[in-house]
Amino acid sequence: METHKEKILKVCNEVCKNTLMETLDISFIDVGENFLLAKMPVTSKVYQPDGVLHGGATVALAESVGSAATYIFMDQNKYMIRGLEINANHVKSVKDGFVYAKASIIHKGRTTQLWEIKVTNEAGDLVSLCKLTTIALPKQ
Template sequence: MGIWHDEVGIEELNEKNLGCLNETLGIEITEVTPTSLKGRMPVDARTIQPAGVLHGGASVAFAETLASWAGYLAVDRSRFHVVGQEINANHIRPVAPGNWVYGEATAANIGRRAHVWEVRLTNEAGKLVCISRCTLAVLEVPSAYATADQRG
């Protein structure tokens, strides 16, 4: 299990992605390793800018999604909820439509009240597209992450 509080299936995470921005952008969680969380996002009409390449805002939304899910997995969800507090991103290279961008969130620090996650986004060739750091606040309330029908 590594850094995770307990096991949560990828299917459960992706089910909770439905009915919100994560689904709108096509974000999918693909793997939980002992020390990281991985996902992917399509580069298409939902995620490009007017110049026809991956939008930096879509990259940031993808990075924060991965960091937030990683924080969610790292806490006791019956007692804690994580929320994004700060995020930054450096955009390195463009990605054209018809491709995927892949992300991996790894912990820089998992504290009692705050987490810092590094998220690296790469293209299909494995080249760095964006690097982001996201700080999450750890709130002492049960997690509010839910499926679309539970939210509704």
């Protein structure tokens, strides 16, 4: 029997089909009371011209995990989630392996949410620190 955690991760991964998340091979791997964790392989598909992880791919990973986290922590039947603002500080290069993005809630308001997303390499070193603001808009 599937646990609640497994159901959440299954839904997060299923909605990625035919999206940018599938193109980048992003997968959701863990969820807790106030966080969501995803991973992305670092291959030539996400390189910048000099052979390291592209900052734009890193930001796409961060926004994907932060938006998905808002989606699972809000009532999906009542709200649609949109990103308002994202910023990123890239501090380390990655050439291969996986990067992991952990979105942790800073502020969970009824309308706006603020997430910190730490992107790390396989050794746990910080690659990028991102901040995402999302908005929950009532479905019409």
